[in-house]
Amino acid sequence: MPKEVPVYLxxxxxxxxxxxxxxxxxxxxxxxxxxxxxxxxxxxxEEEYTPSRFAVERFSVVKIDExxxxxxxxxxxxxxxxxxxxVVEWNGMLLLDKLFEAMPxxxxxxxxxxxxxxxxxxxxNTNMRQLVFDKIQYADxxxxxxxxxxxxxxxxxxIVRAASRRPDIVYEYVGGRAExxxxxxxxxxxxxxxxxxxxxxxxxxxxxxxxxxxxxYEGKTVHFKGIVALDRKMKEGSFxxxxxxxxxxxxxxxxxxxxxEGDASLDIRxxxxxxxxxxxxxxxxxxxxxxxxxxxxxxAEHTAPLPEEEEVATFY
Numbered sequence: 565m566p567k568e569v570p571v572y573l574x575x576x577x578x579x580x581x582x583x584x585x586x587x588x589x590x591x592x593x594x595x596x597x598x599x600x601x602x603x604x605x606x607x608x609x610e611e612e613y614t615p616s617r618f619a620v621e622r623f624s625v626v627k628i629d630e631x632x633x634x635x636x637x638x639x640x641x642x643x644x645x646x647x648x649x650x651v652v653e654w655n656g657m658l659l660l661d662k663l664f665e666a667m668p669x670x671x672x673x674x675x676x677x678x679x680x681x682x683x684x685x686x687x688x689n690t691n692m693r694q695l696v697f698d699k700i701q702y703a704d705x706x707x708x709x710x711x712x713x714x715x716x717x718x719x720x721x722x723i724v725r726a727a728s729r730r731p732d733i734v735y736e737y738v739g740g741r742a743e744x745x746x747x748x749x750x751x752x753x754x755x756x757x758x759x760x761x762x763x764x765x766x767x768x769x770x771x772x773x774x775x776x777x778x779x780x781y782e783g784k785t786v787h788f789k790g791i792v793a794l795d796r797k798m799k800e801g802s803f804x805x806x807x808x809x810x811x812x813x814x815x816x817x818x819x820x821x822x823x824x825e826g827d828a829s830l831d832i833r834x835x836x837x838x839x840x841x842x843x844x845x846x847x848x849x850x851x852x853x854x855x856x857x858x859x860x861x862x863x864a865e866h867t868a869p870l871p872e873e874e875e876v877a878t879f880y
Contacts, residue, residue, distance in 0.1 A: 569642065569671050570649050573663075575699045576679035577656035577688060581709040581736075583611040585679065586653055590618040602647035604628060604638075606663075607655040630658060639668040659698050675704055682708040682715055682735070689723055697812030700727040711735040721747045726879030727812065729776070755780065759841065762788035764870055767807045768877040771820050774844070774857050781844040781857060789867055792836040793821050795851065801826055804851075805840060805859070807877045817876055823849050826861030839867040 574582045586603070589595050590613075600622040603613070606629075613625060624645040628637075642650070650671065654663065678699045680688070685708065689696045700706060706724050717735060724733055733745035751773060752766045762770045767788060774781050793804035806821025824842060832838065842859035849858055869875065 567670050569647060569668075570674035571667070571671050572649075572651045572674055573654060573660075573676045573702075574652065574679070575654050575656065575660075575676065575703065577681070577684075577695075578607065578609055580656070580679040580681050581707070582607075582653050582679050583609050583613065585677070585707075586651065587611075587613055587617070589651075590615075590620050590623070593619040596620045597649070598622070599648035600624075600646050601649045601651060602626065602642060602645045604641070604650060604652045606630075606633070606658070607653055609653075630655070630662070633658075633662055633666045635666050635668055638666055638671075642668055642671075656699065657695065659695070660702065673702070676702045678703040678706045678731070680706070680708050682711040682720070685723075686719060694813040694815060696723070697727045700724055700731065703728065703731040705732045705734060707734045707736055709736045711737050713737075717745065717747060721745055725749055755784070758785065760784055760786045762786060764789060764874060765877075768809050768811075768879050771806065771809060771822075771877070774822070778846055778855070778857055782846045784844050785841065785862070786844060786859070787839075787841045789837060789839050789870070790821070791819070792832050792834060792838060793819065794832075794834050797850070798823075801830070803832060805838060808875060810876050810878045822857055822859055823851055824859040824861055824864075826864055830861075830864055832864075832866075837867050837869045838864045840864045 574586055576582050590603070596619050601620055601624075603623060603625045605625065605627045608627075615623070615625060626641055626645065628641070652663070654660070685696075708720055720735075721733060724731065729749065735743045735745065737743070752769055753760055753762055767790070770786075770788065790805040790807055793806065795804065802823065802825050804821035805824050806819055808817055809820045810817045824840070840859070841862045843862065845858050845860055846855055847858050848855050
């Protein structure tokens, strides 16, 4: 087996269009790179593959259930099929961690495409948000099949962008017409203001943006409320400030904070709420393990906690 095996993931729930797309991909001569390709089918759908129409000449198709998703078994399957490239049709009811934990050494994710039926997507997101988020967060492209104008793109766009800003979004209409999403994502605060005011409801957006596009905040002044976190490893006068953030569901609520450097005489305790104004400097800090935003405090005043129903910052 080669030392590195590219893995192409196709994600989505039943009847989302994964099998059809994979079938068409294998029928495309441009996909035949000469590598021996293993198609790993982890879900029993209504559509069946038609291998006789594949343009890929060296391939094998293996169906596998949840019990078989472990590293020894996948290593054996890959070795027996001399896999040089792997395509996975993933079971939509399983979290991707199940696959990542089972992947043999040398398997590397090359591309992730996620498919949803536009007519059921909003219902899935309401009732199984964690599974929906799981299918979006690693995606390079999200495709909404069977889309109709009356559905409106805004709700679909917002859900995808709450999970990740990375993937392209494609609306595949009934009849075959496809449109790329071109909805702009303006930040809910003015990054060019003399003082960037972060409203309580917008902290999740602010935190994600400053961590993903750190450099654009260098030298900026920010003002927001947050919860204090203390660490003995931090020097006197330093502390963390952040909020509890929920990305997709209650199970993933976690504290996300930024490093602050202020007056050592500031009387603060763990879990205090502060109303803080600070300048953003980009510099190395051991708590980040790399360069990151270090807030140089101008003012910090104790403030009342937010109401319980508003304490957790979300993207929704």
